[in-house]
Amino acid sequence: xxxxxxxxxxxxxxxxxxxxxxxxxxxxxxxxxxxxxxxxxxxxxxxxxxxxxxxxxxxxxxxxxxxxxxxxxxxxxxxxxxxxxxxxxxxxxxxxxxxxxxxxxxxxxxxxxxxxxxxxxxxxxxxxxxxxxxxxxxxxxxxxxxxxxxxxxxxxxxxxxxxxxxxxxxxxxxxxxxxxxxxxxxxxxxxxxxxxxxxxxxxxxxxxxxxxxxxxxxxxxxxxxxxxxxxxxxxxxxxxxxxxxxxxxxxxxxxxxxxxxxxxxxxxxxxxxxxxxxxxxxxxxxxxxxxxxxxxx
Numbered sequence: 665x666x667x668x669x670x671x672x673x674x675x676x677x678x679x680x681x682x683x684x685x686x687x688x689x690x691x692x693x694x695x696x697x698x699x700x701x702x703x704x705x706x707x708x709x710x711x712x713x714x715x716x717x718x719x720x721x722x723x724x725x726x727x728x729x730x731x732x733x734x735x736x737x738x739x740x741x742x743x744x745x746x747x748x749x750x751x752x753x754x755x756x757x758x759x760x761x762x763x764x765x766x767x768x769x770x771x772x773x774x775x776x777x778x779x780x781x782x783x784x785x786x787x788x789x790x791x792x793x794x795x796x797x798x799x800x801x802x803x804x805x806x807x808x809x810x811x812x813x814x815x816x817x818x819x820x821x822x823x824x825x826x827x828x829x830x831x832x833x834x835x836x837x838x839x840x841x842x843x844x845x846x847x848x849x850x851x852x853x854x855x856x857x858x859x860x861x862x863x864x865x866x867x868x869x870x871x872x873x874x875x876x877x878x879x880x881x882x883x884x885x886x887x888x889x890x891x892x893x894x895x896x897x898x899x900x901x902x903x904x905x906x907x908x909x910x911x912x913x914x915x916x917x918x919x920x921x922x923x924x925x926x927x928x929x930x931x932x933x934x935x936x937x938x939x940x941x942x943x944x945x946x947x948x949x950x951x952x953x954x955x956x957x958x959x960x961x
Contacts, residue, residue, distance in 0.1 A: 720749030
């Protein structure tokens with residue numbers, strides 16, 4: 665996904681309104697673009713707050729900035745500047761991160777950011793995209809850069825086997841019939857979710873755009889039981905799903921990265937297993953949820 669992003673963003677520099685703002689991360693990958701467009705590929709050094717501040721200033725002049733770094737540096741470290749220099753000023757930028765949740769677990773806690781989408785969710789009217797495959801990146805990035813509003817694109821080293829570029833709204837990939845439990849998978853957890861419910865009467869829908877969440881599609885598909893599988897902090901979209909279904913009885917199982925600090929290194933695959941987001945872990949959670957009988961009031 666990262667390489668696809670670099671290629672697509674470089675091509676978008678043909679539009680003189682586009683500027684790429686970096687804080688050392690991926691600077692080498694963008695070096696050819698910087699030589700061609702020295703005024704519109706800006707590397708501020710390891711100063712992420714300044715990176716976002718520069719993007720806010722560029723946006724005020726009519727530029728469309730693409731702002732890029734690792735997720736914890738881009739969203740958590742520079743959150744105040746995102747809030748003030750973009751959101752409060754009412755200007756738009758496209759924030760693109762790598763290192764989703766625990767992709768760089770071997771680098772330690774400084775490189776883990778499972779709460780990034782939840783933080784962006786505190787802001788007004790942001791679009792959030794979580795691609796599940798590199799082929800989903802070019803189209804959505806072009807659309808966002810050609811727009812005006814603020815957006816967050818969360819790239820990962822984890823990937824599904826197949827791309828679904830048109831899956832902004834919920835796309836049904838497995839239909840178990842009317843009234844069946846509904847599982848919604850976001851981004852690169854789709855393949856594990858499909859494997860987890862193999863042989864179970866569960867409808868599976870996919871999206872790479874959790875914000876705005878496709879609440880109309882959710883209401884059309886959901887029965888009594890809804891399972892939400894997200895590759896970031898568990899429960900991030902629970903409030904959206906709960907509000908969308910507030911007028912009907914339902915049960916919700918929200919799965920994702922747990923809140924406990926594991927204080928462990930390991931690989932991304934290790935963390936997926938430890939957080940129960942591999943197929944076996946998801947299967948245990950889903951079976952336990954479906955087997956539970958609601959207690960009558």
